[in-house]
Amino acid sequence: MLQLYTYFRSSAAYRVRIALNLKGLPYEAVPVHLLRGGGEQHGEAFARRNPARLVPVLQEGEVALSQSLAIIEYLEDAHPSPPLLPRGALARARVRELALAIACDIHPLNNLRVLRYLDARLGVDAEGRAEWSRHWIELGFAAIERMLVASGTAGDFCYGDSPTVADCVLVPQALNALRAKCPLERYPAARRVYEHCTRLPAFERAAPGAQPDAE
Numbered sequence: 001m002l003q004l005y006t007y008f009r010s011s012a013a014y015r016v017r018i019a020l021n022l023k024g025l026p027y028e029a030v031p032v033h034l035l036r037g038g039g040e041q042h043g044e045a046f047a048r049r050n051p052a053r054l055v056p057v058l059q060e061g062e063v064a065l066s067q068s069l070a071i072i073e074y075l076e077d078a079h080p081s082p083p084l085l086p087r088g089a090l091a092r093a094r095v096r097e098l099a100l101a102i103a104c105d106i107h108p109l110n111n112l113r114v115l116r117y118l119d120a121r122l123g124v125d126a127e128g129r130a131e132w133s134r135h136w137i138e139l140g141f142a143a144i145e146r147m148l149v150a151s152g153t154a155g156d157f158c159y160g161d162s163p164t165v166a167d168c169v170l171v172p173q174a175l176n177a178l179r180a181k182c183p184l185e186r187y188p189a190a191r192r193v194y195e196h197c198t199r200l201p202a203f204e205r206a207a208p209g210a211q212p213d214a215e
Contacts, residue, residue, distance in 0.1 A: 002027040005049065005057040007034045008211035011107055011172035012068040013056035017206035018168040019072045023079050030059075031213035034112055069103055072165055084165045095159050098147060098166035102173045106140030109133075110176065133180045141177060141187050144170070148189040156196040163197065171197050175208070 004020065004027050006013035020027050032055050033040045040046060041053045050057045050066040058065045058074070065071050076084050085092045108114065110133045118124040118132060148154040158166035174184060174194040184191035197203045208214060 003030050003059040004028070005030045005032050005046070005055055005059065006211070006213075007032055007055050008208045008214045010034065010055050011111075011176055012054070012103075014172035014175075014206060014208065015068045015103075015168045016056045016058065016071050017211075018171065018203055019075055019084060019165070021202035021205050022084060022163055022168070023075055023082060025075065025079060029212055031211075033213065069099060069165070069169075072168060076165075082162070084163065084168065086160055086164060091153075091159065094151060094153070095164045095166045098144065098158050099169040101144060101147065102140065102169045105143070106137060106173055107176075109136040110180075130180065133176075134182055137173075137177050137180055137182050138186075140173075141182065141184075141190060145187040145190050148193070154189055154193065156193065158193055163200075163202075167193065167197050170194065171203060 002020070002025060004013070004016060006017065006029050008031070017029075032046060034055070039053075041050075041055060046057075047053050049059065049064045052066060054066065056066070056068055056071065058071045065074055072084065085095055115129050115133070118129050124132065148158065151159070153159050155161065157163050158170055170190065171194055174190060177184060184194065198207070204210065
């Protein structure tokens with residue numbers, strides 16, 4: 001069985017949980033607490049699976065894969081049905097464009113190790129860190145909203161009538177936006193996708209609060 005090294009609150013792990021559920025792939029969740037004892041991800045046993053000391057990691061037999069989008073692309077190639085990428089080169093590029101705009105432009109600036117660095121090394125207080133997060137989330141979501149509207153293909157999902165990789169990435173980031181007190185009302189297309197997806201069983205089962213390590 002597949003094993004997913006995960007943390008309930010990790011957006012990147014959340015993406016992979018959604019993809020696994022959408023594809024109907026059973027897996028064993030192996031919690032890695034990112035805060036306890038300075039962070040279990042920094043232990044040598046975990047570092048052997050992922051030298052970057054980040055979750056998620058997908059373990060299949062002796063093979064360990066890291067980076068959420070690489071893992072999802074692997075699942076897409078290894079288990080193509082149901083697909084998480086549409087047919088056609090341009091359609092697939094549009095889905096990847098949305099996913100990467102979130103995974104590369106928004107998420108890295110707001111993940112745990114960046115916020116810890118702002119605190120420990122630069123002395124940014126809690127209010128300043130919250131403002132930092134809101135700034136980058138709002139800037140990124142404004143772009144995502146424009147992309148969804150301009151594409152003309154967004155509806156209940158980011159692209160077309162079925163979930164794609166873009167939805168796997170948007171939903172966790174939208175939840176982060178809500179945690180950071182960034183109202184989604186400013187982004188009606190993104191909000192519509194988020195609200196529709198989170199009512200679906202595959203997304204519900206992947207949600208942070210539904211995980212065995214949820215606190």
